[in-house]
Amino acid sequence: MNVPVHVLKGAGGKAAEQMAAMGIETVKDLLFYFPFRYEDFSIRRLEEVQHEERVTLQGTVHSLPELRFFGKKKSRLTVRVLVDGFLVQAIFFNQPFLKRQIELGQHLIFHGKFDKHRLMIQGAIVKNAQSDGAFEPVYPLKGDVKLVSLRKWISQAYKDYGDEIEELLPESLLESYKLIPRAEACYFLHFPQDMAKFKQAKRRMVYEELLMFQLKMQYFRKQTRESTDGKEKSWPAEKVNSFVEALPFPLTAAQSRVLEEILKDLNSPYRMNRLLQGDVGSGKTVIAAIALYAAVNAGYQGALMVPTEILAEQHSASLKELFAGYPVTIGHLSGSSKVKERRETLEKLASGEIDIIIGTHALIQEGVDFHQLGLVITDEQHRFGVAQRRVLREKGIRPDVLFMTATPIPRTLAITAFGDMDVSTIDEMPKGRKPVETYWAKPDTLPRVLKFIDKQVSMGHQAYVICPLIEESDKLDVQNAIDLHRQIQEVLPHLHTGLMHGRLHSDEKEEVMKEFAENKVQILVSTTVVEVGVNVPNATAMVIYDANRFGLSQLHQLRGRVGRGSDQAYCILLADPKSDSGKERMAIMTETNDGFELSQRDLELRGPGDFFGVKQSGLPQMKVADIVEDFRTLEVARQDAAKLVASEAFWKSEIYAPLRQALEEEGVFRKERID
Structure with a gap:
């Protein structure tokens, strides 16, 4: 099966080049290039059909077709067909020849997306009246590769090489889950005879795909946990305990639980590789501070890397306040640090005079050396590329690593994207915090x-007004920050209104934020640059203009900028009620403040790629499985993979040789992994 695809008839030359662009270079690649959807041409009754479902209907032509042309080549042909006692309007685009073929009283079978509200099928395809109700696969295509040609090559590949498809799963798993053989499953995904066979085939391949991915993740996890290249950190327990007891507030049960998990990792000979997630305001920073304090008392330095200079300054201020009265030296390093200040900081960092350094990506630049880096904490970890995180981690002598995020990650994605990490979750808010x-x-x-x-400001509070764009756009009819800033100044001239957006120089941004933090600016008009890294407890109002332009998780992050003090806070979403895309999100936002529930709903609405941003998500490109829809199978695959990797039989028995070989071919044992 590993022979080049050009051995197939008609698949050489340009066709082979174009298939290579689709990731198909060998016959094996072709056999495992699965359809992304299927057209079901079995005839349905109208009453069974859902709105916007692709469906095949049959009926009798009730009126002569009407043909209209648009421009030189575009046309629209409309014909009314009597289907199950209802008149359905069938619309055929760019098929003018059909006018000569369709006659009154003619029996028609046609296919397309059905609009149940208007009783209309758009872009319908007329099928021969003798259609046998085929269930046909549709593949993602590139270049000039035609669907008909691809199906023909796959059919030929099965005839010539289908018997070479090797079974990967041991008999025990096949019997346990009543899965059909691999070769049979592949065949029925390409050539589904009926819905039952298709479901069996898909179920089998979804499990295999998720098991293979989880085997990789569990192997990486095993390598991380069993690698003794970490440093066991020991500190006087009474010092850390007294620090926790002296905090101005008690830890929640969730904070105490995750703190115990983190301290246990620090105290072990294995390198910590942990993700700490918690909603905005759940108290992740204080947990990070306690972990840093433990590391310092064990004789090590700590580093906290954050995405913005504003956030770095705020963390520096809050940590200095927390460590006031304790023998802990805090350093700060950012791109805007002055030359003399930077030189002194670097010298103290290298000599060990600085215990904890807080900064932006400036921490990973050339010339930043540590005396004994033992703990690296990355805040808002998804804002940094994997290469940036790796550079900082490698600066230390096998440091422990803790990633933090205030973007709650649904369990589905935590298992998938962070399956090789330990995940700690703060799922409880501090008492007394008002939603x-x-x-x-x-x-x-x-x-x-x-x-x-105006009323909120008269009570001594402040407000944010967020909009999606900086300047007016011809492409999108959305409010822009510059116009909105001008408009608010005209309506409320007695108030100081600031403006912040991504095109401002970093110094200008810092100045605006400083004025807002000091209440010299009462209203801050901004784009989403305030989503992360702003803490102004005095702000009680958040207005989000064109809110339908944002995803749920982003709306929740923006909303999290207010409600940080003891006063009641408000978030007002300004969104067009006619916007179908925004209706559901706006309704969900008004129903709950739970970031984890919102993140799950956001995942369901937008899919995993958009949730994280595909480039840095580390999410696999699944061929058959859908990590949202197939979550239960993902859970089962994770449990099975963990058992297999932990067992001696998996590594030695011939029963598991095909699985080991498949992992070897994918480069797993060469440590080609998600960072």
């Missing part, structure tokens, strides 16, 4: 909203 009251309003209610903001 942000969230409202959804029409954009034309802005004057009333500004009156509300």
Whole structure:
């Protein structure tokens, strides 16, 4: 099966080049290039069909077809067909020849996406009246590769090489889950005879795909946990305990639980590789501070890397306050650090005079050396590329690594993207914190909203106004920050209104944020640059203009900028009620403040690629499985993979040789892995 694809008839030359662009270079690649959807041409009754479902219907032509042309080549042909007692309007685009073929009273079978509200099928395909109700695969294509040609080559590949498809799964797993053989499953994914066979085939290949991925993750996890290249850190327990007891607030049960998990990792000879996730305001920073304090008392330095200079300054201030009265030296390093200040900081860092350094990506630049780096904490870890995180980690002498994120990650993605890491979750908010009251309003209610903001400011509070764009756009009809800033200044001239967006120089951003933090600016008009790294407890109002342009997780992050003090906070979502894409999200935002529930709903609405951003997500490109829909199978595969990797039989028995060989071919044992 590893022979080049050009051995197949008609698949040489340009066709082979174009298939290579699709990731198909060998016959094996072709046999495992599965369809992304199927067209079901079995005839359905109208009453069974769902709105916007692709469906095949049959009926009698009730009126002569009407043909209209648009431009030189585009056309639209409309014909009304009597289907199960209803008149359905069938629309055929760019098929003018059908006008000569369709006659009154003619029996038709046609296929397309059905609009149940308007009783209409758009872009319908007329099928021969003798259609046998085929279930046909549709493949992702590139270049000039035609669907018909690809199907023909796959069919030929099966005839010539299908008997070479090797079974990967041991008999025990096949019997346990009643899975059909691998070769049979591959065949029925390409050539489904009926829905039952297709479901059996898909179920088998979904499990195999998820098991293979989880075997990789569990192997990496085993390597991390069993590698004794970490440093066991010991500290006087009474010192850390007294530090925790002296905090101005008690830890929640969730904070105490994750702290115990982190300290246990620090105290072990294995390198910590842990993700700490928790909602905005759940208290991750204090856990990070305690972990850093433990590392310092064990004789090591700690580093905290954050995505923005604003956040670095705020963390520096809050940690200095927490460690006031303790023999802990805090350093700060960012791109805007002055030359003399930077030189002194670097010298103290290299000599060990600085115990904890806080900074932006400046921490990973050339010339930044540590005396004895023992703990690396990366805040808002998804904001850094994997290469940036790796550079900082490798600066230390086998340091422990803790990633933190305030973007709650659904369990589905935690298992998939961070399956080789330990995950700690703070799923409880501190007592007494008031939920942000969230409202959804029409954009034309802005004057009333500004009156509300004026009232909040008169009570001594501050407000954010967020919009998606910096300047006016011809492509999108959305409010822009510059116009909105001008408009608010005109309506509320007695208040100081600031403007912040990504095009401002870093110094200008810092100045605006400093003025807002000091209440010299009462209203801050901004793009989403404030999503991460701003802590102004005095701000009680958040207005998000064109809120339907944002995903749920981003809306929740923005909302998290308010409600950080003891006063009641409010979030007002200004969104067009006619926007179908935004209706559901706006409704969900007004119903819950739970970031984990929102992240799960966001995942379901947008899919995993958009949730994280494909480039840095580390998410696998699944051929058959869907990690959202197939979550239960993912859980089972994870449990099975963990048992297999932990067992001696998996590494030695001939029964598991095919699985080991498949992992070897994918480079797993050469440590080609997700960082």
